[in-house]
Amino acid sequence: MNEPWTRDQLLVVFNLYCKIPFSKTKANNPLVIEVARLIGRSAASVAMKLGNFGSFDPALRAQGIKGLTRVSSADRGIWDEFNQSWENLSIESELATERLLAGSRTTPSERNKAKSSSELYACKLQDLLDRPSEKVREVKVRLHQKFFREAVLASYGSSCCVCCNPVPQLLTAGHIIPWANREDLRANPRNGLCLCSLHHDAFDCGLWTIEDSYEIRLSPELMAYLPNSTLESGFINYSKTKIRMPDKFWPEKAFLAFHRTNLFLE
Ligand SMILES: [Zn+2]
Known part of the structure; x- marks a missing residue:
C-alpha cells in the first residue's frame, strides 16, 4: 500500500513509539501488529515508521542506532511537532488513538458500548476544546497524565x-x-x-x-x-x-x- 500516511495514522504510530521500548518496535510485536491492522497497513510498514522516528532521537543516535534511509518529511514533521509542543500533541495523539479504536468497533452494539464507556468516543481535538473550560481542563490533565506515565515508564x-x-x-x-x-x-x-x-x-x-x-x-x-x-x-x-x-x-x-x-x- 503506497497511499500517503494520514495525519491520524502518523499520530497514532508516534503515540505507540512513545509507549513501547525501542527494542520492541519490531513487526512481530503484538501491539505493532494490532495498530497495523487498525490503520490498514502492514506490520512491517508500522515497524519501519517506528524506526524512522527513532532515527531522529538523539538518545538513540548516541547509542549507535543510525538513521534509516527512507525517512519522509512527514515523519520529520510529526517528530518536530511533538518536540515543539508535547502538551498539545500528546492530547491530539491520545484522541487519534481513541478514535481509531472507536472506528474498529463494527457492530452497532459494540459502538454503543464503547460510547457509553468513553466520554471521548470519536472525539476530535476541536470537539474537546469546544467543551466548557472546566471540563476541558479536567480531560487534558487526565490525558497528559496517561500519556506521560506510559511514555516515561516504557522508556x-x-x-x-x-x-x-x-x-x-x-x-x-x-x-x-x-x-x-x-x-x-x-x-x-x-x-x-x-x-x-x-x-x-x-x-x-x-x-x-x-x-x-x-x-x-x-x-x-x-x-x-x-x-x-x-x-x-x-x-x-x-x-x-x-x-x-x-x-x-x-x-x-x-x-x-x-x-x-x-x-x-x-
Ligand atoms: Zn527507587
Missing part, C-alpha cells in the same frame, strides 16, 4: 532509574520540573523520570538531585540522619552512581539544572 523499561524497583504499583512517572512550575512541560517525556515511590518523594523534596553527568547527588539534609541502615541501602549505595538511563527521551539537562538550582536542598 525506562518499567523500573526505578535509581534502585531498579520493578513493582508497577510502586512506580511513578516523576516530573523533573514540577508541573505546577511549567505546565507546558507536564507531558514532555524528557521532563520525566521513572521512580519508585520512595525515590520520587525524596526527589520532589530535594533530598537528592541529578548532575549533568547523570550521577546522583545526595543532600546534606539526608546525610544528617546517618548512620542509618535504611538510608544506607536506599540512598548512600547510589550516591555518585549514574541513574539507569532510558532507552529514549534522556532527561533534558536544562531541566536537571532547574531541579538542582530550585529544588535541591544544598
Whole structure:
C-alpha cells in the first residue's frame, strides 16, 4: 500500500513509539501488529515508521542506532511537532488513538458500548476544546497524565532509574520540573523520570538531585540522619552512581539544572 500516511495514522504510530521500548518496535510485536491492522497497513510498514522516528532521537543516535534511509518529511514533521509542543500533541495523539479504536468497533452494539464507556468516543481535538473550560481542563490533565506515565515508564523499561524497583504499583512517572512550575512541560517525556515511590518523594523534596553527568547527588539534609541502615541501602549505595538511563527521551539537562538550582536542598 503506497497511499500517503494520514495525519491520524502518523499520530497514532508516534503515540505507540512513545509507549513501547525501542527494542520492541519490531513487526512481530503484538501491539505493532494490532495498530497495523487498525490503520490498514502492514506490520512491517508500522515497524519501519517506528524506526524512522527513532532515527531522529538523539538518545538513540548516541547509542549507535543510525538513521534509516527512507525517512519522509512527514515523519520529520510529526517528530518536530511533538518536540515543539508535547502538551498539545500528546492530547491530539491520545484522541487519534481513541478514535481509531472507536472506528474498529463494527457492530452497532459494540459502538454503543464503547460510547457509553468513553466520554471521548470519536472525539476530535476541536470537539474537546469546544467543551466548557472546566471540563476541558479536567480531560487534558487526565490525558497528559496517561500519556506521560506510559511514555516515561516504557522508556525506562518499567523500573526505578535509581534502585531498579520493578513493582508497577510502586512506580511513578516523576516530573523533573514540577508541573505546577511549567505546565507546558507536564507531558514532555524528557521532563520525566521513572521512580519508585520512595525515590520520587525524596526527589520532589530535594533530598537528592541529578548532575549533568547523570550521577546522583545526595543532600546534606539526608546525610544528617546517618548512620542509618535504611538510608544506607536506599540512598548512600547510589550516591555518585549514574541513574539507569532510558532507552529514549534522556532527561533534558536544562531541566536537571532547574531541579538542582530550585529544588535541591544544598
Ligand atoms: Zn527507587
